[in-house]
Amino acid sequence: xxxxxxxxxxxxxxxxxxxxxxxxxxxxxxxxxxxxxxxxxxxxxxxxxxxxxxxxxxxxxxxxxxxxxxxxxxxxxxxxxxxxxxxxxxxxxxxxxxxxxxxxxxxxxxxxxxxxxxxxxxxxxxxxxxxxxxxxxxxxxxxxxxxxxxxxxxxxxxxxxxxxxxxxxxxxxxxxxxxxxxxxxxxxxxxxxxxxxxxxxxxxxxxxxxxxxxxxxxxxxxxxxxxxxxxxxxxxxxxxxxxxxxxxxxxxxxxxxxxxxxxxxxxxxxxxxxxxxxxxxxxxxxxxxxxxxxxxxxxxxxxxxxxxxxxxxxxxxxxxxxxxxxxxxxxxxxxxxxxxxxxxxxxxxxxxxxxxxxxxxxxxxxxxxxxxxxxxxxxxxxxxxxxxxxxxxxxxxxxxxxxxxxxxxxxxxxxxxxxxxxxxxxxxxxxxxxxxxxxxxxxxxxxxxxxx
Amino acid sequence: xxxxxxxxxxxxxxxxxxxxxxxxxxxxxxxxxxxxxxxxxxxxxxxxxxxxxxxxxxxxxxxxxxxxxxxxxxxxxxxxxxxxxxxxxxxxxxxxxxxxxx
Numbered sequence: 001x002x003x004x005x006x007x008x009x010x011x012x013x014x015x016x017x018x019x020x021x022x023x024x025x026x027x028x029x030x031x032x033x034x035x036x037x038x039x040x041x042x043x044x045x046x047x048x049x050x051x052x053x054x055x056x057x058x059x060x061x062x063x064x065x066x067x068x069x070x071x072x073x074x075x076x077x078x079x080x081x082x083x084x085x086x087x088x089x090x091x092x093x094x095x096x097x098x099x100x101x102x103x104x105x106x107x108x109x110x111x112x113x114x115x116x117x118x119x120x121x122x123x124x125x126x127x128x129x130x131x132x133x134x135x136x137x138x139x140x141x142x143x144x145x146x147x148x149x150x151x152x153x154x155x156x157x158x159x160x161x162x163x164x165x166x167x168x169x170x171x172x173x174x175x176x177x178x179x180x181x182x183x184x185x186x187x188x189x190x191x192x193x194x195x196x197x198x199x200x201x202x203x204x205x206x207x208x209x210x211x212x213x214x215x216x217x218x219x220x221x222x223x224x225x226x227x228x229x230x231x232x233x234x235x236x237x238x239x240x241x242x243x244x245x246x247x248x249x250x251x252x253x254x255x256x257x258x259x260x261x262x263x264x265x266x267x268x269x270x271x272x273x274x275x276x277x278x279x280x281x282x283x284x285x286x287x288x289x290x291x292x293x294x295x296x297x298x299x300x301x302x303x304x305x306x307x308x309x310x311x312x313x314x315x316x317x318x319x320x321x322x323x324x325x326x327x328x329x330x331x332x333x334x335x336x337x338x339x340x341x342x343x344x345x346x347x348x349x350x351x352x353x354x355x356x357x358x359x360x361x362x363x364x365x366x367x368x369x370x371x372x373x374x375x376x377x378x379x380x381x382x383x384x385x386x387x388x389x390x391x392x393x394x395x396x397x398x399x400x401x402x403x404x405x406x407x408x409x410x411x412x413x414x415x416x417x418x419x420x421x422x423x424x425x426x427x428x429x430x431x432x433x434x435x436x437x438x439x440x441x442x443x444x445x446x447x448x449x450x451x452x
Numbered sequence: 453x454x455x456x457x458x459x460x461x462x463x464x465x466x467x468x469x470x471x472x473x474x475x476x477x478x479x480x481x482x483x484x485x486x487x488x489x490x491x492x493x494x495x496x497x498x499x500x501x502x503x504x505x506x507x508x509x510x511x512x513x514x515x516x517x518x519x520x521x522x523x524x525x526x527x528x529x530x531x532x533x534x535x536x537x538x539x540x541x542x543x544x545x546x547x548x549x550x551x552x553x554x
Contacts, residue, residue, distance in 0.1 A: 036530075037530075037531055038530065038531050041531075133468070133469075213463075218463065218541070219463070220461040220462065220463070220544070220545070220548075221461050221476075262461070262476070265474075265476045265515050265517060266461070266462070266463040266474065266476065267463075268515065269462075269463065269472070269474035269476070269512070269517060269519050270463055270465050270474070271465035271466065271467055271472060272472060272519065273467065273470070273472060273508075273510075273519075273521050274510055274521075275510050275512050275519055276510070287512065288511075288512050288513070288514055289514060290514060290515075291514065292515060304514075319531070322532065325534060359534065361534045363535070363536060365536065369535070369536050369537075370535075370536070370537050370542045370546070371502065371542070371546045372500075372501060372502055373500055373501055373502075374498070374499060374500060374502060374546055375546075387536060389534035391534070430531065430532050431531035431532065432531070432532065433468060433529065433531055435468065
């Protein structure tokens, strides 16, 4: 049996949930999944400011607080938190480990996913990067202002690193569930065309990769079973995977939360499209043949997963800067909220005359901001919370826009208030995405090692 | 009067500008009823302007659940959307409010 813990599902997750898994002796390996398209773009900004950055801050916490404890127990750690700069992250980990007095430790960095600098060369070699949504070919990469272009790698380079004795593997963009699949292949030696077992590993990875979401977080099925205080310290999930690919999904013993057939079903269908063809770099997984059975307290057995050959090509996601967005929130109250709403909109529009504001959207929070016309809005609410979102190509325009609106502070609709934290807020980046495919022969993952 | 919530629970999430909503039956009988009556057309009509594109339905008899894929439902997707719920996390909940016995 291989016991795989999952201690991160996004950049900012509480990676120290790995500690009770490790210190309690509940896991053989721990994985940390940190990346999204937006995360990669944020990391690019960090890296432009400092070429030694470009990886997630969470990796520093892992190196400082978790690695010494895992290394002492020979529990390997795997993370894609290397983001755009796994090499720099590996150096930081080595330095941190050396300072902590660890010796005999091997750090592996996986690169080769970041193809931003190679786009012109790859286009010359015949890659058209057809947009998966529109079918349009990428015109000229040099003119598109892309800040990220990353291939979703599979499990293979991580398997190689683990088999070469790495104590921590740090990667860039690896498809989320493949992070978790890698230690299974490294342990059991599953063949790269053993589609059913690879698919089973992907299902385990898919269930693990959103940490809290399979142990009671974001769960309609579990919301009445948890104490309100539980959500802030759910015990993160662990899979007990067998050589035949069957596994039990459970959570860190002695911690808050719950694992049930219901929470597993919720997470199984999270962010998937065709459940019979879940595409990953290593296998096409079928979620429609598996069986879920309760297996004791906080344990669900998963069996019967089947798979088909992997897709011919790999997915590439590119991001380009499209501008910035800003938020202001106003409150309006009785009497005549709708008249006041009209006055507010007119005041803002006049204030922004001549400014290059691109989009302006008004949301009425608590009325119809989530569901628009699906909601049944009251005719005359006593309170109206208005959220104004607006965008521009540059952050300075947004700053001016806020200043001009706030200059009407004593000339506003009667009784209006503004949320001070939104006035002092920062602009957020708007990122345009271009998803496409690339031939496998154009992608060469590379594993490099550092030792202490 | 029952609502869909009385027969099912679910979760929603994002992939680019596409949202997906799972509808997971509470009992085998509920699944039979949902599978027969909760068509892609009915879901598309329920969301109205919130889902400008196609709605595709997938069936998972093995776990008694349906998966609805809602195209164009996320105002450009998480990296561009100006909505307060850019990931569409609330979309499953409102579908469960659907009046069932009408």
